[in-house]
Amino acid sequence: MAAVIERIDSLEQTVQDFVRNADVQFNRLYNSQLQTEAELRLFKDEMRVFKDEMRVFKDEMRDFKDETRRQLREMNKKWGELSNKLGTLVEDLVAPSLPRIIEERLNEPAYDLMVRLKRRLPDGRVKEFDALVVTPDCVCLNSTKATLRSGDVDGFVADIAExxxxFPEHDALPLVGxxxxxxxxxxxxxYAEKQGFLVLAVGDELMEVKNRPGFEPRRW
Known part of the structure; x- marks a missing residue:
């Protein structure tokens, strides 16, 4: 459905370009000495009707696009709920979205994605992380919860500290949560933004960033 929305956007832009060009052509024709007053008046009336029809068309396309986007979000949400029940939320929705989001928001190419990292230390301590993406200049660590609470934010701060x-092999790079x-x-x-975290939730393209525009995540 995301592709459908993109095609509608392209169609709307085409219509706008056509109307704009028609206006230019009309002005040229209107100022021409070669046309009769009756012809110009008729053409002007036709252009008015055409622009009214295009306005209705654009409104209908906007409504259709909004409805398509709503259905897409609803479908992704239901998929997320099913994935949560199956215990595959990270694999189905979050992990596939991380490289795209990191490249868009951090301007970093994501070249290494790992899911369900688990390691045991010699002293018996065990730690598991949901997903990890490595870029040339940072490490992006993910924690996924079906329902995100303030306590989970605090818990993630503690996870990052450990x-x-x-995983000492990643000591050289700053970490983004x-x-x-x-x-x-x-x-x-x-609250999560105050701690410096990027926050994702279900959107048009599986997962989307929920932080305010211009938000810059903390480097740990």
Whole structure:
């Protein structure tokens, strides 16, 4: 459905370009000495009708696009709920979205994606992380919860503090924390941003960033 929305956007732009060009052509014709006043008046009336019809068409396309986007979000949400029941939320929705989001928001190529990292230390301590993406300049660590709460944000801060103890091979790069969930309440999102985390939830393209525009995540 995302491809359908893109095609509708392209169609709307084509219509706008056509109307704009028609206006230019009309102005040229209107100012021409070679046309009779009656012809110009008729052409002007036809253009008015055409522009009214195009306005209705654009409104209908906008409504259709909004409905398509709503259906897409609803489908992704249901898929997320099913994945959560199956215990595959990370694999089905979050992990496939991480490289795209990291490249878009951090301008970093994601060349190494690992899911369900688990390591045991010689002293018997065990730690598991949901997903990890390595870029040339940072490490992006993900924690995914079906329902994200403020306590999960605090827990992720503690996880990050322990990460390099379990994975010292990533000591050289700064770390970016990414929290993901099916949906995020505003107060939890605000709290997560204060801690410096990117926050993801179900959107048009599986998962989408919920942080405010221009938000820059903390490098740990």
């Amino acid at each position: 990460f390099r103890t379990f 990414i929290l993901a969930s099916l949906s995020v309440e505003k107060n939890v999102l605000t």
